[in-house]
Amino acid sequence: MPELPEVEVTRRGVAPYLENHIVSAVVLRRSGLRWPFPPDLPALLSGRTVRATGRRGKYLLIRFDHGTLIIHLGMSGHLRILPLDSAPLKHDHFDLVLGSRLMRMTDPRRFGAVLWHGCEDGTVDEHVLLRGLGAEPLGEQFSAQTLYRHTRQRSAAIKQVLLAGDIVVGVGNIYASESLFRAGINPKTPAKRISLARYEKLAEAIRAILAAAIEQGGSTLRDFVGADGQSGYFQQSYFVYDRCGEPCRICGAAVRQIKQGQRSTFYCVNCQK
Ligand SMILES: [Zn+2]
Numbered sequence: 001m002p003e004l005p006e007v008e009v010t011r012r013g014v015a016p017y018l019e020n021h022i023v024s025a026v027v028l029r030r031s032g033l034r035w036p037f038p039p040d041l042p043a044l045l046s047g048r049t050v051r052a053t054g055r056r057g058k059y060l061l062i063r064f065d066h067g068t069l070i071i072h073l074g075m076s077g078h079l080r081i082l083p084l085d086s087a088p089l090k091h092d093h094f095d096l097v098l099g100s101r102l103m104r105m106t107d108p109r110r111f112g113a114v115l116w117h118g119c120e121d122g123t124v125d126e127h128v129l130l131r132g133l134g135a136e137p138l139g140e141q142f143s144a145q146t147l148y149r150h151t152r153q154r155s156a157a158i159k160q161v162l163l164a165g166d167i168v169v170g171v172g173n174i175y176a177s178e179s180l181f182r183a184g185i186n187p188k189t190p191a192k193r194i195s196l197a198r199y200e201k202l203a204e205a206i207r208a209i210l211a212a213a214i215e216q217g218g219s220t221l222r223d224f225v226g227a228d229g230q231s232g233y234f235q236q237s238y239f240v241y242d243r244c245g246e247p248c249r250i251c252g253a254a255v256r257q258i259k260q261g262q263r264s265t266f267y268c269v270n271c272q273k
Helices: 004-018 041-045 144-149 158-164 173-183 196-224
Strands: 025-028 052-056 059-064 067-072 078-083 092-098 101-106 113-118 256-260 263-267
Touching: 004 052, 004 059, 004 078, 004 092, 004 101, 004 196, 025 041, 041 113, 144 196, 158 173, 173 196, 173 263
Parallel strands: none
Antiparallel strands: 025 092, 052 059, 059 067, 067 113, 078 101, 092 101, 256 263
16 A cells, blocks of 8 residues: 555656646546546646645645645555556556646556545645644654644554554554654553653654655656556565564564554564563
């Protein structure tokens, strides 16, 4: 599943081909993915100039003067920039055509989304899918204070609280295990029991891990132009994730795997208290 770093790298990859370019056509090859496509999308976007690209959590935002196109890659979606005459394959559902190139959305499992939020409905942050999102982990509004203040009443385990996404977005299953390891926090610890000093370490770990993943993903940028464009998680060497039974890279103890809310959590009992 594409996570925040993959979406941000996708944004950076497609941005030069979108920003300040005029949409010449929109191609919809089915009626929708997770939700129906806005049927008037071709009329809404044709002839309009892309002003900017952005991202909120895992939502890619393509901004026009009269509104914002919101794209979510779902479980299996990806975007590529291709020459205009590229023949579509079975899972290619949506094209945004910009002169001699097009941005194509491929999504075999069809959990992705293409939605429109017009200016008349307020800023895009007010969209029903965006307004409940927590702070951007790489933005200025995210800090240890954000985590501390919003967890004083939360007795749920910190791993679960991170995954919930209402305090901070983009800390998916892999990044939650990894950042808790780096911060030395046991994933089962109730969020309200964690001190501000420990949240300082956690906030720093979250930022560092996501920034490193984005940086690593930058080397795959060429995949967005031509080729097959298939990308999973960026190849990173993890401290604990998916390393059940293997020695902890710090203390040598066997990494443990537990289930928290149906998701696997990996941690080291020695290093994480
Ligand atoms: Zn350890």
